[in-house]
Amino acid sequence: MIDKTIDRSLRWLDDRLGIAKGGRTFLDKIFPDHWSFMLGEIALYSFVVLLATGVFVSLYYIPSAHEIVYHGSYIPLRGQRVSEAYASSVGLSFDVKSGLLMRQAHHWAANIFLGSIAVHMARVFFTGAFRKPREFNWIVGVSMLILGIVNGFLGYSLPDDLVSGTGIRIAYSIIESIPLVGSYLGTFLFGGNYPGNGIIIPRFYILHVLIVPLLIIGLLAAHLGLLVKQKHTQFGGKGKTEHNVVGTPMFPTFIAKTTGFLFMTTAVLFLLGGLAQINPIWQFGQYQPYQISYAVQPDWYMGWLDGALRIMPSWEWVGWGHTIALEVFLPAVIFPGLIFNIFIVWPFIESRHTKDLAYHNLLDRPRDRPLRTAVGVAMLTLLFMVFFASSDDVLANFFQVPLVAVLWFFRIAVVIAPVIAAVVAYKICNEMRAAEGVGKRKRPQIVTRSSTGEYSTTDAEPRPGDGVEELDAIPVPTYIDLVPPELATGVGVRRVMR
Amino acid sequence: MRRLFRARYAAPAALVGCVAIVGLIAFSPSATLADAAPTTTLPVLTTTATTTTPIAQPTQSVSGALNYAAPSNQTGLFYAQLPQAFIAPGEALFAANCASCHGPAALGTGRAPNLQGLGAGTVDFWVSTGRMPLANSSVQATRKPPRFNRLQTLEIAAWVQSLTPGQGTQVPIVNTNNADLEAGNALFTLNCAACHTITGAGDALPGGAYAPSLHLATPVQAVEAIRSGPGNMPHFSVGNITNTEARDIAAYVDGVIQHQDNRGGFGLGGIGPVGEGFVALLIGVGALMLVCFWIGDRT
Known part of the structure; x- marks a missing residue:
C-alpha cells in the first residue's frame, strides 16, 4: 500500500520534472571505500554546521559600529562605551541561552572547515587526483580554500574586539602597501582613512553572511557536480582499472555511512564548542585604534600570512616621491599571491613537465611520484615554517629563548627547511619503491623450541586482510624513472638485493 | 553483503552525535545577570582581605603607637x-x-x-x-x-x-x-x-x-x-x-x-589563537580523521 503510494507520487514527479534520470545517477553513484576519500566530507559537513550556527549567531549580532554604553552581565565592561557589534557579541555569549555554545561551535567549525580542506587538498595533491580530467575541479577547490580563508578573516573581525580590530588594522596596512593603487583601494574599502567612521563592520558583515558564502555555495555545487559527472578516482588494485569505479553505491549503503559522518562531525564541533574556549572576546575588550594587546595572532589559517609578515626584514623602496613598503607588500601580497597561483596552475605545470596528456582515474601512490611528492613536502614545510613563525613571541616566551633568536631561526628555516624536507622525501620515496614489501603487512613468525632445545620458525596463519591486493605495486607509467634497466622488474617497480 | 555490513557504523555514529548535540544545548550555561554577579565580584572581595592584612598586622603588633589613616x-x-x-x-x-x-x-x-x-x-x-x-x-x-x-x-x-x-x-x-x-x-x-x-x-x-x-x-x-x-x-x-x-x-x-571569567570551557592558556589552532588541527581535524579511518576502508 505504502509502496504503491510512493510509487505513484514519484511517477507523478517524474512525469513533470523528469527526476528519474538524475535520481538514478545520484542513487547509483559509486563511492570508493578508502578512508582518505572522506576527508573532503569533513569540510562539507563543517560547512553545514557553519551555516546552521551562523544563522543562529546572526539573529543576535548587530552589525553596527555605533557607540553605546554596555549594560550587560559582564561586570568589568559595564559603563564602558563600546560598539553595538561588540556589545551584541558579548551579549550573545552571556545573555542568550546556548549563545556561547553556538558562537564557539561556529568558530571551531570555521577552524576545522579550513583544516579539513587543507588535509583533503594534500590527499588530492599527493595522489595525483588533480590530473586530467580533474584540473578544473582542483581549481574550484583552491578557489573555495581562498574564499574560506577570506570569510574566516571577515567573521573573525566582526565582534570588534581588541584582538580582531588589530587584524583589521593590519589588513588595512596590507592593502595600503600595494604600489600605486593601495591607498585608493584602502580608502574605497574602508570608506575613508582608517578606521573609516565605523563603516567597515557593516561592510564586512554583508560580505561574511551573504556574498562570500553564496560564492562558496556556488563553487561547492560545481565541485560536487563535477565529482558526480567525472566520477571518483580510486586507488589501483585488484579489479580496479582506469575504466571502472569500485566502491559502495550512494543508496542504500553510502548514504547511511555519510549521514552518520555528518552527525559525528557535528558532534565533534559541538563538543569543542562546549568544552574548549575559543576567542573569549569579553576578556579582550572593545577595539580602540590606540590600544593594543601583545601576543595577538590571527586564526590558524591566516597564521602563515602573519608569520611571513613577522619574519620579513624591513625593506623599503623610496623613489620619485613614492614609498613602496616592500616589508609589507612582499610577504603579505606577493607571497600569498604566488602560493595560490602555484596551487592553481600546478596541474598544468605538471602535465607540461611529464608530457602526460592521458585521462587518469587511478590514483598514484605518493612514493611512485617522488618528484611531485618532494615538491608537495617542500611546499608544506615552507607553509608550516611561516605558520609557526606567526607564534614567534609565544614560542620565545614558552621556551624562554630570546625573541631575536626565534626570529632568525625562522628566517633561515623558511629557506633551508623546505630544501632539506624535499631531498629527504625524494630519497624516502625512491627507497620505498626499491624495497620489496614496503607498506605491506608482515606475516608473524612463530618460534618454537623442540624438546632437544632446537629452535625453528614457521609462518603464522594468515590473518584477515593479508594478501589484499591493493597495496601491491601496479605498473604505473613513470616519468622520473631513475631505476637502471637491469634492476627494473616492471614499470616503476625495482628490486634490489639486501 | 559486506558493504551493507559497513552501514552498521552509521546508526551508532548518528546516535552518539545526536545525544551530544542535544546534551550540549540542554546543559549549556545560560548566563544571566544573577549568575554573572558572584563570579566576577567575589574574587575581589575575598582577595583584598588577605592582601591588605599582612602589611597591617605586623606593624600594629610591633608598635602600637603607629596610626595609619584608614x-x-x-x-x-x-x-x-x-x-x-x-x-x-x-x-x-x-x-x-x-x-x-x-x-x-x-x-x-x-x-x-x-x-x-x-x-x-x-x-x-x-x-x-x-x-x-x-x-x-x-x-x-x-x-x-x-x-x-x-x-x-x-x-x-x-x-x-x-x-x-x-x-x-x-x-x-x-x-x-x-x-x-x-x-x-x-x-x-x-x-x-x-x-x-x-x-x-x-x-x-x-x-x-x-x-x-x-x-x-x-x-x-x-x-x-x-x-x-x-x-x-x-x-x-x-x-x-x-x-x-x-x-x-x-x-x-x-x-x-587572576580570576578570569573562563566561560565556554577550558581556557587553553589564555594565549589566544595559538592554542586554539593546535586544538582545532590536532584534536578537531585529528578526531574527525580517526572517524574517517574508522568508518572507511583501510586497505
Missing part, C-alpha cells in the same frame, strides 16, 4: 610609614643577605645597582616577588618563591628607606573593596596590555626580555610595579596614573585577570 573609600590607596622599630633588624638582614652585592650602605657595587633613593616600595617589590636575592645574573630576574617572610621583607625595606627618608616609592596599602573594575579594565587595556597581553599571561619582548605573567601578582606588588617600574617596565608617576587609578588597575589584575 584607607578611605575615595582612593583606597595609601602609602605606609614603616615603623622605626623595623630599621635595626632590617639593617642586620640587609648586611647578611644583600650587602655582598649592593654594598654595606646600599650604594651599589660593580655587580649591583645603588638602592639609595629607590624607596621601601621598590625594595618590597623585588624581595617579596622572590626576584631578590637574584638566582643568577641572567638578562631578567625571574619570579620565584620569596626567601623572606612579610615582616622580614618590610624590615629590609624600612632600613633602605631610612637611608633616604621620604624619597622613592613607598609601600602601599591597597584596599580594593570599592575599586572600579570598569575603570581598571580600561586603564589596563590602555597601559598594560601592550606588553603583559590583554589576558595578563605575559609574553616575550625584544632583547631577551619578557613581560612576566601577572597571575601571581598581589595588589600591593602591582601598585609597587606601576610606581617603581622594575626592570624594563616603565614607571608611572601620580601624574600619569593617579592613586585611585592604580588601585583600580590592581583590583582588575587581582580580581579579573
Whole structure:
C-alpha cells in the first residue's frame, strides 16, 4: 500500500520534472571505500554546521559600529562605551541561552572547515587526483580554500574586539602597501582613512553572511557536480582499472555511512564548542585604534600570512616621491599571491613537465611520484615554517629563548627547511619503491623450541586482510624513472638485493 | 553483503552525535545577570582581605603607637610609614643577605645597582616577588618563591628607606573593596596590555626580555610595579596614573585577570589563537580523521 503510494507520487514527479534520470545517477553513484576519500566530507559537513550556527549567531549580532554604553552581565565592561557589534557579541555569549555554545561551535567549525580542506587538498595533491580530467575541479577547490580563508578573516573581525580590530588594522596596512593603487583601494574599502567612521563592520558583515558564502555555495555545487559527472578516482588494485569505479553505491549503503559522518562531525564541533574556549572576546575588550594587546595572532589559517609578515626584514623602496613598503607588500601580497597561483596552475605545470596528456582515474601512490611528492613536502614545510613563525613571541616566551633568536631561526628555516624536507622525501620515496614489501603487512613468525632445545620458525596463519591486493605495486607509467634497466622488474617497480 | 555490513557504523555514529548535540544545548550555561554577579565580584572581595592584612598586622603588633589613616573609600590607596622599630633588624638582614652585592650602605657595587633613593616600595617589590636575592645574573630576574617572610621583607625595606627618608616609592596599602573594575579594565587595556597581553599571561619582548605573567601578582606588588617600574617596565608617576587609578588597575589584575571569567570551557592558556589552532588541527581535524579511518576502508 505504502509502496504503491510512493510509487505513484514519484511517477507523478517524474512525469513533470523528469527526476528519474538524475535520481538514478545520484542513487547509483559509486563511492570508493578508502578512508582518505572522506576527508573532503569533513569540510562539507563543517560547512553545514557553519551555516546552521551562523544563522543562529546572526539573529543576535548587530552589525553596527555605533557607540553605546554596555549594560550587560559582564561586570568589568559595564559603563564602558563600546560598539553595538561588540556589545551584541558579548551579549550573545552571556545573555542568550546556548549563545556561547553556538558562537564557539561556529568558530571551531570555521577552524576545522579550513583544516579539513587543507588535509583533503594534500590527499588530492599527493595522489595525483588533480590530473586530467580533474584540473578544473582542483581549481574550484583552491578557489573555495581562498574564499574560506577570506570569510574566516571577515567573521573573525566582526565582534570588534581588541584582538580582531588589530587584524583589521593590519589588513588595512596590507592593502595600503600595494604600489600605486593601495591607498585608493584602502580608502574605497574602508570608506575613508582608517578606521573609516565605523563603516567597515557593516561592510564586512554583508560580505561574511551573504556574498562570500553564496560564492562558496556556488563553487561547492560545481565541485560536487563535477565529482558526480567525472566520477571518483580510486586507488589501483585488484579489479580496479582506469575504466571502472569500485566502491559502495550512494543508496542504500553510502548514504547511511555519510549521514552518520555528518552527525559525528557535528558532534565533534559541538563538543569543542562546549568544552574548549575559543576567542573569549569579553576578556579582550572593545577595539580602540590606540590600544593594543601583545601576543595577538590571527586564526590558524591566516597564521602563515602573519608569520611571513613577522619574519620579513624591513625593506623599503623610496623613489620619485613614492614609498613602496616592500616589508609589507612582499610577504603579505606577493607571497600569498604566488602560493595560490602555484596551487592553481600546478596541474598544468605538471602535465607540461611529464608530457602526460592521458585521462587518469587511478590514483598514484605518493612514493611512485617522488618528484611531485618532494615538491608537495617542500611546499608544506615552507607553509608550516611561516605558520609557526606567526607564534614567534609565544614560542620565545614558552621556551624562554630570546625573541631575536626565534626570529632568525625562522628566517633561515623558511629557506633551508623546505630544501632539506624535499631531498629527504625524494630519497624516502625512491627507497620505498626499491624495497620489496614496503607498506605491506608482515606475516608473524612463530618460534618454537623442540624438546632437544632446537629452535625453528614457521609462518603464522594468515590473518584477515593479508594478501589484499591493493597495496601491491601496479605498473604505473613513470616519468622520473631513475631505476637502471637491469634492476627494473616492471614499470616503476625495482628490486634490489639486501 | 559486506558493504551493507559497513552501514552498521552509521546508526551508532548518528546516535552518539545526536545525544551530544542535544546534551550540549540542554546543559549549556545560560548566563544571566544573577549568575554573572558572584563570579566576577567575589574574587575581589575575598582577595583584598588577605592582601591588605599582612602589611597591617605586623606593624600594629610591633608598635602600637603607629596610626595609619584608614584607607578611605575615595582612593583606597595609601602609602605606609614603616615603623622605626623595623630599621635595626632590617639593617642586620640587609648586611647578611644583600650587602655582598649592593654594598654595606646600599650604594651599589660593580655587580649591583645603588638602592639609595629607590624607596621601601621598590625594595618590597623585588624581595617579596622572590626576584631578590637574584638566582643568577641572567638578562631578567625571574619570579620565584620569596626567601623572606612579610615582616622580614618590610624590615629590609624600612632600613633602605631610612637611608633616604621620604624619597622613592613607598609601600602601599591597597584596599580594593570599592575599586572600579570598569575603570581598571580600561586603564589596563590602555597601559598594560601592550606588553603583559590583554589576558595578563605575559609574553616575550625584544632583547631577551619578557613581560612576566601577572597571575601571581598581589595588589600591593602591582601598585609597587606601576610606581617603581622594575626592570624594563616603565614607571608611572601620580601624574600619569593617579592613586585611585592604580588601585583600580590592581583590583582588575587581582580580581579579573587572576580570576578570569573562563566561560565556554577550558581556557587553553589564555594565549589566544595559538592554542586554539593546535586544538582545532590536532584534536578537531585529528578526531574527525580517526572517524574517517574508522568508518572507511583501510586497505
